[in-house]
Amino acid sequence: MELKRDGYPRSNGYDADWVLAGDMGPHPLWLLEDLAQDLELRPGMRVLDLGSGKGTTSAFLAKEYGVQVWAADLWIDPTEATSHIAAQGADGVVTVKAEAHTLPFAREFFDAIVCIDAYEYFGTADNYLSYITGFLKLGGQFGVATPALRKEVRDLGSIPDHIKKVVGWEALAWHTADWWRFQWEITELVDVTAARLQESGWEDWLMWSRAVSEYAGTRDGSLDMLEADQGEYLTFAMLAARKR
Numbered sequence: 001m002e003l004k005r006d007g008y009p010r011s012n013g014y015d016a017d018w019v020l021a022g023d024m025g026p027h028p029l030w031l032l033e034d035l036a037q038d039l040e041l042r043p044g045m046r047v048l049d050l051g052s053g054k055g056t057t058s059a060f061l062a063k064e065y066g067v068q069v070w071a072a073d074l075w076i077d078p079t080e081a082t083s084h085i086a087a088q089g090a091d092g093v094v095t096v097k098a099e100a101h102t103l104p105f106a107r108e109f110f111d112a113i114v115c116i117d118a119y120e121y122f123g124t125a126d127n128y129l130s131y132i133t134g135f136l137k138l139g140g141q142f143g144v145a146t147p148a149l150r151k152e153v154r155d156l157g158s159i160p161d162h163i164k165k166v167v168g169w170e171a172l173a174w175h176t177a178d179w180w181r182f183q184w185e186i187t188e189l190v191d192v193t194a195a196r197l198q199e200s201g202w203e204d205w206l207m208w209s210r211a212v213s214e215y216a217g218t219r220d221g222s223l224d225m226l227e228a229d230q231g232e233y234l235t236f237a238m239l240a241a242r243k244r
């Protein structure tokens with residue numbers, strides 16, 4: 001299958017069938033390639049890919065930026081992730097089964113932590129930023145791409161029906177970039193270097209869901225929600241910070 005998009009030259013170099021075989025949510029390489037513009041990833045850095053799923057982004061990090069990658073995930077068995085990553089010839093990625101609150105790493109071990117479409121499952125608790133940045137060196141970078149609404153549910157008064165029908169109350173975790181900026185800055189644990197809503201977020205997500213539907217031969221569960229939305233609310237928040 002062909003799945004390329006202007007603005008993602010690195011991702012366009014990856015076989016679409018391989019990316020689609022790793023499907024767990026919106027195109028992870030588009031999200032990471034966009035987020036990486038707000039990060040400085042240099043060869044040899046130690047990077048934690050938190051909530052790495054089948055490891056699509058872990059392979060990309062190792063190949064595109066030459067970093068050493070630890071891929072930590074809860075739902076996907078490390079053997080499955082290792083095999084998915086190996087298909088790209090990405091060497092040296094360490095896959096670990098781990099829960100985001102009990103990570104098996106040394107404090108201040110990583111130069112960077114990235115989290116693509118996973119932070120919404122565990123990162124909204126007020127005390128989590130302190131826990132996760134404990135694994136970063138001083139000056140280490142933290143990058144998150146997470147589903148977002150263009151307005152806070154609290155301000156809307158309710159979860160829009162077309163979103164509620166598909167994801168229910170979980171959309172409460174889909175905060176605006178401004179919400180995240182405040183939440184992180186107030187701690188004084190990090191300097192926030194980027195907190196933006198992805199302009200192409202809805203369109204990218206829609207294109208991905210259509211591709212997943214074609215690949216799987218069944219209509220992707222998110223398509224009704226995305227088509228009804230028309231970009232009014234749904235996108236991604238791109239967040240980057242450095243540990244103080």
Ligand SMILES: C[S@@+](CC[C@H](N)C(=O)[O-])C[C@H]1O[C@@H](n2cnc3c(N)ncnc32)[C@H](O)[C@@H]1O
Pocket residue numbers: 022023024025026027028050051052053054056057072073074075076098099100101115116117118121122
């Ligand atoms: C939507 S998937 C995205 C996976 C991958 N980052 C990607 O974009 O393809 C969310 C991932 O978050 C991980 N996750 C959810 N809760 C977690 C937790 N408490 N600890 C560690 N990982 C968690 C799941 O295992 C899952 O692989």
